[in-house]
Amino acid sequence: MKKISQEAFAQWVTALIASDRQVVGVQAKDDRFAFGPLERAADLRLDYDVTILPPKNYVLPPRETLLTYEAGGTYDSVIEAGPLVLLGVHPYDLVAINQMDELFSQDQYDAHYMARRKQITIVACDVARPSKNVFASSMGTAVVDKGYDMLITDVGDGYVLDVATDKGRKLIALAGPLPDATEEDLARRQAVQDKNRKELNRHPLECKPSYLPKLLERAYDHPIWEQKAQTCFSCGSCNLVCPTCYCFDVQDDVDWDLKKGRRWRAWDGCLLENFATVAGDHNFRKRRADRFRHRLYRKAKYVPEKIDGQIACVGCGRCVGACIPDIANPVAVYNALLEDIGMD
Amino acid sequence: MCDCCSTQKDIYLPEPATIRTRRPMTKLEMYYHVTLDSGRPLGHRPGQFVEVSVAGIGEAPISISSSPTQEGFELVVRNAGNVTRALHGLDEGAKIGIRGPFGKGYPVEDLSGKNLVFICGGLGLAPQRSLIRYVLDHRDDYGEVEILLGTKCFEDRFYTDELEQWAQREDIHFIETLDVGCDQWGGCVGVVTTLIPQVQTDLSKAHVLVCGPPVMYKFVLMSLAEAKVPTEHIFLNLERRMKCGVGKCGHCQMNDQYVCQTGPVYRYSELGSVPEAI
Numbered sequence: 129m130k131k132i133s134q135e136a137f138a139q140w141v142t143a144l145i146a147s148d149r150q151v152v153g154v155q156a157k158d159d160r161f162a163f164g165p166l167e168r169a170a171d172l173r174l175d176y177d178v179t180i181l182p183p184k185n186y187v188l189p190p191r192e193t194l195l196t197y198e199a200g201g202t203y204d205s206v207i208e209a210g211p212l213v214l215l216g217v218h219p220y221d222l223v224a225i226n227q228m229d230e231l232f233s234q235d236q237y238d239a240h241y242m243a244r245r246k247q248i249t250i251v252a253c254d255v256a257r258p259s260k261n262v263f264a265s266s267m268g269t270a271v272v273d274k275g276y277d278m279l280i281t282d283v284g285d286g287y288v289l290d291v292a293t294d295k296g297r298k299l300i301a302l303a304g305p306l307p308d309a310t311e312e313d314l315a316r317r318q319a320v321q322d323k324n325r326k327e328l329n330r331h332p333l334e335c336k337p338s339y340l341p342k343l344l345e346r347a348y349d350h351p352i353w354e355q356k357a358q359t360c361f362s363c364g365s366c367n368l369v370c371p372t373c374y375c376f377d378v379q380d381d382v383d384w385d386l387k388k389g390r391r392w393r394a395w396d397g398c399l400l401e402n403f404a405t406v407a408g409d410h411n412f413r414k415r416r417a418d419r420f421r422h423r424l425y426r427k428a429k430y431v432p433e434k435i436d437g438q439i440a441c442v443g444c445g446r447c448v449g450a451c452i453p454d455i456a457n458p459v460a461v462y463n464a465l466l467e468d469i470g471m472d
Numbered sequence: 473m474c475d476c477c478s479t480q481k482d483i484y485l486p487e488p489a490t491i492r493t494r495r496p497m498t499k500l501e502m503y504y505h506v507t508l509d510s511g512r513p514l515g516h517r518p519g520q521f522v523e524v525s526v527a528g529i530g531e532a533p534i535s536i537s538s539s540p541t542q543e544g545f546e547l548v549v550r551n552a553g554n555v556t557r558a559l560h561g562l563d564e565g566a567k568i569g570i571r572g573p574f575g576k577g578y579p580v581e582d583l584s585g586k587n588l589v590f591i592c593g594g595l596g597l598a599p600q601r602s603l604i605r606y607v608l609d610h611r612d613d614y615g616e617v618e619i620l621l622g623t624k625c626f627e628d629r630f631y632t633d634e635l636e637q638w639a640q641r642e643d644i645h646f647i648e649t650l651d652v653g654c655d656q657w658g659g660c661v662g663v664v665t666t667l668i669p670q671v672q673t674d675l676s677k678a679h680v681l682v683c684g685p686p687v688m689y690k691f692v693l694m695s696l697a698e699a700k701v702p703t704e705h706i707f708l709n710l711e712r713r714m715k716c717g718v719g720k721c722g723h724c725q726m727n728d729q730y731v732c733q734t735g736p737v738y739r740y741s742e743l744g745s746v747p748e749a750i
Binding site: 194195197198199200202203204205207231232235236237238239240242348374375376377378379380381382386389391393396398403404405406407408410412413418422425426429430433 | 480481482483484485486488525527528529530531532550552553556567569685686711712713715716718719720721722723725726727728733747748
C-alpha cells in the first residue's frame with residue numbers, strides 16, 4: 129500500500145477537480161455533512177461522521193430520464209452517464225452500493241443503472257468519528273476490504289491508500305509516484321479499523337446479523353408492528369435516507385408542444401400509503417403496520433434471499449435520525465423481538 | 473454509453489405496436505387486437521402480461537387475453553385510470569408501445585392430460601381466456617374442461633359472442649352466474665362460488681384455475697378446500713401494482729415475491745409463506 133501526505137493529497141484532489149471528471153465529495157452543510165460537487169480541495173471533509181443522504185443519488189438519481197418519445201410512437205433510450213469520482217464513501221455506504229450493483233444487474237439487467245455505475249470511481253474512506261446513530265459494527269459493515277476502487281485511511285500525517293482496481297490506479301496516477309506505506313503507517317491504519325469495528329455501535333444488535341432472517345420468520349404476527357406503526361406518519365423519510373432503499377416510480381411527461389416527451393423514474397417508498405394501490409383503488413398494503421413491517425422484512429429477510437444472505441441494512445443510522453416519531457430504529461425492533469421470541 | 477451496456481437491451485424501452493381492431497365490450501371495457509410493428513410474434517405464454525405505453529400518459533400492465541396460437545395478441549382493458557382512459561380514446565391504426573411479455577404464465581405442460589376447472593370472477597375472465605383459448609386450440613391434449621364465470625351484472629358481461637359459443641360446445645361445460653339478476657337474465661344468480669357445487673368433474677382430481685377481484689380468492693379457496701382440491705393443483709392469477717414489469721421498482725411485491733417475476737400465476741401450495749398473497 130502507498131502513503132500520501134496531507135499536502136500531496138490536497139494537490140491530487142485539486143488535479144482531479146481540474147480534470148474532465150465530475151468530482152463529488154463530502155462537504156460541510158451547516159452543522160451536518162452532505163455529498164456534493166466538489167469545487168475546491170479545501171472543501172473536502174473526510175473527517176465527517178455521516179452525511180444527511182447516502183451517496184445513492186449518484187448511482188440512482190432521485191429522478192432520471194429513461195426514455196424520450198415522439199407522439200405517434202417511437203421511443204428512444206436515454207442513458208445519462210459520465211465519469212464521476214465519489215470521494216469519501218464510508219464502508220457501510222459502500223456495502224450498500226455494492227448490494228445495489230448486484231440487484232440492478234441480476235436477472236433483468238438495468239442498463240441505465242449499470243452504465244452510470246461503471247463510470248463511477250469510488251474512493252472509500254475509513255470512518256473518522258462515529259455518528260450519533262451508527263451501528264455498522266453490529267452489521268459487519270464498519271470496515272471493508274473489497275468493493276471499492278480505492279480505500280483511504282487517515283493515519284494522522286496523511287493517508288494510507290489501498291488501491292484495488294484499474295480504475296483506482298488510473299485515478300491515483302494523477303498524484304505521481306508515491307512512497308510505500310511504512311510499518312508504522314500500516315499499524316496506525318490497522319488501529320483505525322480495529323477501533324471502528326468496535327465503536328461504530330451506538331445501537332448494538334443483540335444477535336449476529338445472519339440470524340435476522342430466522343428471527344423474522346417467527347415474528348410476522350408479533351404485536352410490535354402495530355405498536356410501532358401507531359405513531360408512524362407514513363412519511364417515507366426512512367426510505368428516503370436509506371442507502372439500500374431503491375424502489376422507484378415511473379411516470380411520463382409531455383412537452384408543451386404535445387409532440388415530444390420523456391419517461392422518467394424517481395425514488396419511491398414502500399411506507400407511503402399508496403405504494404401498493406392499484407386502479408380501482410384496492411390497496412394491497414393498506415395498514416401502516418403492514419407497510420412498517422414490510423420495510424424491515426425486506427432489509428433483513430427478503431433482499432438477503434436475492435444477494436446470498438447479505439443483510440440489506442448497513443447500520444448507517446440515518447433512518448433513526450430522520451424518523452420524527454422515532455420508531456424507525458431497526459435495532460430497537462430486532463432486539464425487542466429477540467427478547468420476546470428469543471434465539472433457538 | 474460504454475460498450476458493455478450498449479450491447480444490453482434496455483428493459484424499459486417499449487417497442488412500437490399498432491391497434492389493429494378495437495371495439496367496446498361493456499361500458500368500461502374495450503377490446504383490442506394488437507400487432508407488433510416489427511412483425512415478430514409476441515411469443516407469450518398464456519397467463520403473461522404486457523406493459524402498454526400510451527406516449528405522454530404512461531404505461532399500464534394488461535394481461536394478455538389471447539392464446540399464443542393466434543396472430544397478434546388481444547387485450548381487454550378496463551377504463552380505470554389515466555393510461556387506460558387515454559387508451560380508450562385511441563382509434564384503430566393508432567400506435568402504442570409494448571414491453572413484454574412478462575411474468576410466469578400458466579404451466580401448460582403440467583396441465584396436459586388433466587381435468588381443468590376455470591373459476592373466473594368479472595374481469596378475471598380476460599387473463600384466463602388466454603389459457604382457455606390455448607386449451608380449446610389443443611382440446612385433445614386436455615381432459616374435462618369446465619368454466620365457471622361470475623359477473624357482477626348483465627351489462628358487465630364481455631366476450632359475450634364467445635360465451636355463447638362455449639355454452640353450445642359439447643366438449644366443455646360452461647356455467648355462468650350474475651351477482652345481481654335482472655329481467656333479461658334467465659340464468660343463475662349469486663356469486664361465483666355458488667356455481668362450484670354444479671361442477672360435474674371430481675374437483676379433488678381436477679386442476680383449478682382461479683382469477684378474479686382480490687376479495688374473491690378467500691371464498692373460492694375455502695370452497696376448494698372443502699372439495700379437497702390439493703393445493704398444488706390450484707392456480708391463482710394474482711394482480712398487483714406492476715410498474716416496471718422487470719422486478720426492479722418494487723411496487724408489485726407481496727412479501728418476498730416480485731409478482732411480475734415469479735407470478736402473476738402461482739400454485740396455491742407455493743404461497744404458504746406469502747401471507748400477503750390472499
